[in-house]
Amino acid sequence: MRTTFPKLLQEHAARRPDAPAMREKEYGIWQTTSWRRMSERVSHIAGGLHQLGLQRGEHLIIVGANRPSLYATMLAAQTLGAIPVALYQDAAAPECVFPINNTEVRFAVVEDQEQVDKMLEIREQCPQLAQILFDDARGLRNYDEPGLAGLAEIEAAGAIFAREHPDFFQEEIDKGQPEDVAAMFFTSGTTGNPKGVVHTHFTLLNRAEVGARFDRLDSREEVLAYLPPAWIGQNIFSYSQWLACGYVVNCPESASTVTIDLKEIGPTYYFAPPRVFEGLLTSVMIRMEDAGAIKRAMFHHFMKVAEKVGPALMDGKQVGLLDRLHYGLGKLLVYGPLRNTLGLSRVRVAYTAGEAIGPDLFRFYRSLGINLKQLYGSTETAVFVCLQPDHEARADTVGVPCEGVEIKLSDSGEILVKSPGLLKEYYKNEKATREVLSDDGWYHTSDAGFIDASGHLKIIDRVKDVGRIQGGEHDGAMFAPKYVENKLKFFSHIKEVVAFGDRRDRVCVMINIDFDSVGNWAERRNLPYAGYTDLAQKPQVYELIRECVEKVNADLSRDELLAGSQVSRFLVLHKELDADDGELTRTNKVRRGFIGEKYAVLLDALYDGKSEQYIETQVKFEDGRTGKVNATLRLMDAKTFAAMKQAA
Known part of the structure; x- marks a missing residue:
């Protein structure tokens, strides 16, 4: 996709101005933001940040949960040619020091009082951090710190600037090119300081579009954005593919209400790491153990039917009439209500990645009729390297190479990848970049594995481990x-x-x-x-x-x-x-x-x-x-x- 994130925003705002772009649950009520309103907000925030002095090529830190305001800020920064860098909202204050100093950040946009306190705590160690902007003003009324301001104030000032300079927003968008740096993601830093993975508009949007084509995603999808924005997986599913497809992204009220919000939204496209699926299943099994004898017996009976018939139906295989009827009855009495209880009744495509998922867990969800699949990728590859086609989902593989991807194995069994979605570089770390990117464009994944007889990739472990x-x-x-x-x-x-x-x-x-x-x-x-x-x-x-x-x-x-x-x-x-x-x-x-x-x-x-x-x-x-x-x-x-x- 030869475009940029702000240009895609403008396209959606022009073609579907009143269609919902995002929803946010606030005080128990879902509030909708249209594509037109999102574009207006981005224009105003961009104007406000421009007046504060945010420069093209400069980095801007974003810390918080998924919120329309923070997504609009990311788009506003990209409009000005700046580079948003999301940090984990649950990170301790000292963990933020290296990323902020490494990227020489002057601007931090944070969600609430907790994140403001973190930034103020480390300000002496990050003397260049001049502006701290917050979205949620609760608890901050009596704070008196230089450079501390509400995002609403910046947006209001930007609205005045936009009226006085009506062409500014479009001119800034037009300056952006697909090869410009769009975002940076810090790795988890298991063996030292985290590394900043640099991605362009092209690398992120190319992989987002490939994934969308693979699973036939369109503007009718509903997605729940509940994982940390600092993780590239969340960025791909709730930001890159959001703008590539134009579907609706829903932001839960809080971490504690995700399960409730999941049921209310009923996403059609869903992603979760294995531990989330494990947690959902554990809660189901605990509730069933506490249920009455009749309900418990019915559950276990129909789950045996589901285990026998469900995966075959999901894989498009022939199933006998009696088994199909038995499964249909189970769907009416058990599987349907259970999917609804889990909030997965409308899911058309569900993915899991990051860790291997247990075969029993994998079969459980697929036996319920949930199209759960695995994918393979990393921060450096903009996520999508391998995907599992419908009817070819297996617990012991991570799928086939997706469009544009080449895979080969080194002599040591390490998986090497060539893809349009590869990182541009590790920020300010040429040595680390050379270690993972060969001169002829192959990325060293550090994973050991092999391609099986059916063309699926199987991961064994990290090569170094x-x-x-x-x-x-x-x-x-x-x-x-x-x-x-x-x-x-x-x-x-x-x-x-x-x-x-x-x-x-x-x-x-x-x-x-x-x-x-x-x-x-x-x-x-x-x-x-x-x-x-x-x-x-x-x-x-x-x-x-x-x-x-x-x-x-x-x-x-x-x-x-x-x-x-x-x-x-x-x-x-x-x-x-x-x-x-x-x-x-x-x-x-x-x-x-x-x-x-x-x-x-x-x-x-x-x-x-x-x-x-x-x-x-x-x-x-x-x-x-x-x-x-x-x-x-x-x-x-x-x-x-x-x-x-x-x-x-």
Whole structure:
């Protein structure tokens, strides 16, 4: 698509001025913004930012949840040739210092008082940060800081400027070119400072249009924008494809109302990482366990029918008349109401990505008639590299290369990608750019995988994480930690896993239980507990988790290549892994190296064969205070199985 974001906005405003562009839920009521009104707001905000001195090529920080005002600000910045950089709204203040200083930001546009306080806290470390503009004025009436102003004031001043300079907005839009930088996204920074991934209007819109064509998206789609705008996946689905297709983006009232808002909107095009789908399923199963005997029996009966018939129907395969009728009855009594309860009754296309999704979880949603598919991509590739066609959705692959994409494997098994959606560069980091982009245009993904016989891409793990077992009965065997972690996380009782084993004689893991799921399991068995730490160390919980670990081991034993990755010992951590404690990235990826160092005493105890180990850990609370959690952790052995030889 040879155009820019502001030009697409103008096209929609001209062709469909009164059609809804965005909706925002405020005080329980959905407020609609038309394409004409969105264009007016962008014009006025652009005029206000111009008067404040925002320059072409300059960066502007945006921090907040999905809000029409912040989307309009991104478009206004792009209109002026500036580059919006969204940061995670749940990031601690010190985490914002590097991105702001790295991009020499003078302007920050934030959502509310919480984000204003963050910017003021780090202002001494970011002396160039001159303007802090806020969208929600609640709690800010008595703030008196230089450069602090409401976005509404800037918009009002811009409206006056627009009347006095009626041609300014269009002239600025016309200056923009597809090859201009449109946005920058910071990586999660698992091994150091995050890197700024630079994308142009062309790279983002090209991938957005390819994805739209693949799934036949149009202006009639409804999308719920509830994931962090700083994540490129959210940007593609709720910004790039929004402008490419002209569909309606809906912004929930708050994080706590997303489930309710999902039901009210009934999106037709939906994206969620696996943990969201896991959470939805966990809530369903908890409710069913608490239901009456008749309703519970009916649910389990028809879910067996769905498991047998549903995926075949989704894949366009022939199904017998009796099975079809039985499934139809289940749709009336169970599947339809359940989809409605989940807020997915109108979904035509649903995607998941970021982590592997469990086969059972994947089949569950598809058996209900929800067209759930997987995709493969990254920040550097503007998301869309591989997509799963309808009728070819599988839990163990991530789809086929989409339009314009070439894939090949290096000698080490690393996936290399050539695509029109590749990053322009890492900002101010030529060395890192050269490491991932070859002279002939191939991007090194750092993922290990292969193309299977049906042309689908299968991911094994990160290349750097694939290791070898040294010593013991599996000496020299491949160790794929992410593969092991994901297989364990497929169980609803397990929320997070950290696997260790590279250059060791066996594999050991640290586990976080899912507090809601295991808590409900304990309550049904009249097992008392006093919080996460107490529940995590219950002998009954350890037995529950051991069963999950041994099921995974049995499954791994059937794969001759990965049989050595079976888990020999495990423990359940006394606290949940948390981004605020540095254990996860802001995109909830495990920082395995950091955890290995932080919990070295536990790791040593696992490999030394101890049965218990005392630990005291410092934690950070949401209000910034710190405290300590201590516990004596149980360490348990798990049964492993002899590798099964593959048939010749």
